[in-house]
Amino acid sequence: MDQTAPEILLQVNNVEVIYDHVILVLKGVSLDLPKGRIVALLGANGAGKTTTLKAISNLLHAERGEVTKGAISYRGERVDCLSPNALVKRGVIQVMEGRHCFGHLTIEENLLTGAYTRGDGGRAVKRDLEMVYDYFPRLRERRDSQAGYTSGGEQQMCAIGRALMARPSTILLDEPSMGLAPQLVEEIFEIVSQLNQKEYVSFLLAEQNTNIALRYAHYGYILENGRVVMEGSAETLSSNEDVKEFYLGLSAAGRKSYRDVKHYKRRKRWLA
Amino acid sequence: MEGFLSDIFIAPFVSMWEYPVFLVEVLVGGLLVGVMYSLVALGFVLIFKASGVFNFAQGAMVLFAALFFAGFLEAGMPVWLALGASAVVMVALAIVTERVVLRPLVNQPPIVLFMATIGLTFFLDGFGQMIWGSDIKVIDIGIPKEPLEIHGVLINSFDIVAGVTAGLLVAGLALFFHYTKIGRALRAVADDHQAALSVGIPLQSIWVIVWSVAGLVALVAGIMWGSSLGVQFSLALVALKALPVLILGGFTSIPGAIVGGLIIGASEKIGEVYWGPALGGAIEDWHAYMIAMVFLLFRPQGLFGEKIIERV
Numbered sequence: 001m002d003q004t005a006p007e008i009l010l011q012v013n014n015v016e017v018i019y020d021h022v023i024l025v026l027k028g029v030s031l032d033l034p035k036g037r038i039v040a041l042l043g044a045n046g047a048g049k050t051t052t053l054k055a056i057s058n059l060l061h062a063e064r065g066e067v068t069k070g071a072i073s074y075r076g077e078r079v080d081c082l083s084p085n086a087l088v089k090r091g092v093i094q095v096m097e098g099r100h101c102f103g104h105l106t107i108e109e110n111l112l113t114g115a116y117t118r119g120d121g122g123r124a125v126k127r128d129l130e131m132v133y134d135y136f137p138r139l140r141e142r143r144d145s146q147a148g149y150t151s152g153g154e155q156q157m158c159a160i161g162r163a164l165m166a167r168p169s170t171i172l173l174d175e176p177s178m179g180l181a182p183q184l185v186e187e188i189f190e191i192v193s194q195l196n197q198k199e200y201v202s203f204l205l206a207e208q209n210t211n212i213a214l215r216y217a218h219y220g221y222i223l224e225n226g227r228v229v230m231e232g233s234a235e236t237l238s239s240n241e242d243v244k245e246f247y248l249g250l251s252a253a254g255r256k257s258y259r260d261v262k263h264y265k266r267r268k269r270w271l272a
Numbered sequence: 273m274e275g276f277l278s279d280i281f282i283a284p285f286v287s288m289w290e291y292p293v294f295l296v297e298v299l300v301g302g303l304l305v306g307v308m309y310s311l312v313a314l315g316f317v318l319i320f321k322a323s324g325v326f327n328f329a330q331g332a333m334v335l336f337a338a339l340f341f342a343g344f345l346e347a348g349m350p351v352w353l354a355l356g357a358s359a360v361v362m363v364a365l366a367i368v369t370e371r372v373v374l375r376p377l378v379n380q381p382p383i384v385l386f387m388a389t390i391g392l393t394f395f396l397d398g399f400g401q402m403i404w405g406s407d408i409k410v411i412d413i414g415i416p417k418e419p420l421e422i423h424g425v426l427i428n429s430f431d432i433v434a435g436v437t438a439g440l441l442v443a444g445l446a447l448f449f450h451y452t453k454i455g456r457a458l459r460a461v462a463d464d465h466q467a468a469l470s471v472g473i474p475l476q477s478i479w480v481i482v483w484s485v486a487g488l489v490a491l492v493a494g495i496m497w498g499s500s501l502g503v504q505f506s507l508a509l510v511a512l513k514a515l516p517v518l519i520l521g522g523f524t525s526i527p528g529a530i531v532g533g534l535i536i537g538a539s540e541k542i543g544e545v546y547w548g549p550a551l552g553g554a555i556e557d558w559h560a561y562m563i564a565m566v567f568l569l570f571r572p573q574g575l576f577g578e579k580i581i582e583r584v
Binding site: 088094096109114117 | 456457459464467470474
């Protein structure tokens with residue numbers, strides 16, 4: 001990794017999100033996504049990872065969530081009031097948690113819907129379709145099957161491929177490992193890493209699987225209760241004692257047994 | 273009692289056998305009426321597919337479109353201009369509906385949207401008649417009405433025109449849905465509107481498009497029904513016949529709407545002609561609903577309705 005500081009693509013500054021006018025979910029989250037990097041958002045269930053991504057892509061609106069404070073900017077432009085459509089046109093697209101493929105459309109049709117916002121003609125879209133098939137050869141095999149009948153892994157690939165068809169510069173990838181076999185998870189992360197290196201796509205990645213996320217990401221943020229509690233480069237985080245204990249299940253003495261987990265006091269102090 | 277049983281189980285089949293030409297005439301007449309039901313049902317399917325809204329106002333839209341078309345004709349416009357002008361009215365209606373009715377109700381439960389379309393029904397009924405009056409209007413765009421004789425079978429030539437029009441419309445819609453970018457987006461929205469939003473498909477414009485298309489379908493249906501029955505309030509009630517058609521064909525299937533319409537049309541004509549006398553007549557009025565009920569028991573998603581894909 002080069003040491004010169006790259007341009008910051010996406011900047012989230014002290015963002016607060018309230019659902020349904022009453023439930024405070026994000027309590028001031030700030031993060032940066034530098035160009036060409038993979039940044040991981042880590043944390044347990046309900047920490048606010050998905051909400052952060054949706055606040056950026058502006059899908060919050062459809063679920064009665066609202067950014068009430070703070071600012072989100074992309075390439076220096078404020079984007080917190082843009083529609084998802086406008087954001088996709090600017091190069092930011094989200095791959096939602098749980099895949100969300102269009103079940104009754106074929107895999108190929110799913111991929112083509114990803115190109116909806118593009119105006120650069122059929123030939124460019126065709127070329128990118130081939131590119132997606134090259135990254136995900138399984139999708140080429142299943143191109144004519146209805147997405148609803150494909151396996152979970154294929155659906156995850158379809159969802160990522162569909163996002164790629166928009167020719168994004170940034171993909172907000174939510175929980176790609178969900179419900180998949182470890183081997184498949186590895187395969188998908190491998191492809192993500194390739195896309196990052198070869199297609200220069202930057203990734204903001206929300207993931208519960210801290211272990212694998214820190215292996216592929218350059219930088220990470222740890223969220224708890226709607227706040228960033230720790231951040232650092234992937235190496236720093238994975239060598240941090242607290243992260244090791246709480247997120248990787250390791251302790252100084254090696255893999256920890258659940259029998260002697262008595263860390264609640266330390267954990268509490270850390271959260272305060 | 274014996275006479276009654278024979279009237280139901282024997283006599284109809286005997287007369288079908290003895291006068292096959294008459295049977296064919298009844299059947300074809302029924303099928304062509306069915307096509308007209310299909311036209312109305314199509315509008316429902318389009319909107320239901322793309323937005324999950326059961327648009328109760330589809331019947332009122334048929335009446336509304338027919339009123340405008342007839343009104344424009346009366347005002348002395350040539351047919352093509354009246355057609356264009358009413359198409360513009362229907363598109364404008366779609367835009368206004370999206371703005372005023374759908375957008376504020378986004379994310380509400382389906383029943384709320386359903387109620388809103390009931391409101392829309394009353395509004396359209398009232399507004400159309402406020403502008404054009406409540407007298408019965410006649411639409412005459414020169415569709416021939418003389419009976420034609422084909423191989424000894426008498427067929428109303430108007431029905432044939434209606435059938436061909438509906439066929440073209442359906443073929444056009446099928447192509448549109450399957451092979452265009454917008455059509456694909458419409459189906460994507462129908463499947464998962466959050467995901468559609470996430471890939472940058474703007475829901476609002478999709479709704480406007482789908483309501484416009486439904487409006488244009490309503491216009492065609494309105495012209496056809498208006499030419500055969502005259503444009504009057506009862507036109508909106510024809511739409512109720514679309515409900516059994518939908519149950520039969522499936523709420524999400526365009527071919528289903530067509531086939532459902534044909535089945536309902538043909539079976540109610542045959543029922544009326546052959547079994548009507550024994551049962552005291554006017555079978556046509558309730559026959560369709562009976563079929564729909566039987567279908568609900570055995571195949572609730574309809575003939576061609578989309579099965580919900582569930583991975584196990």
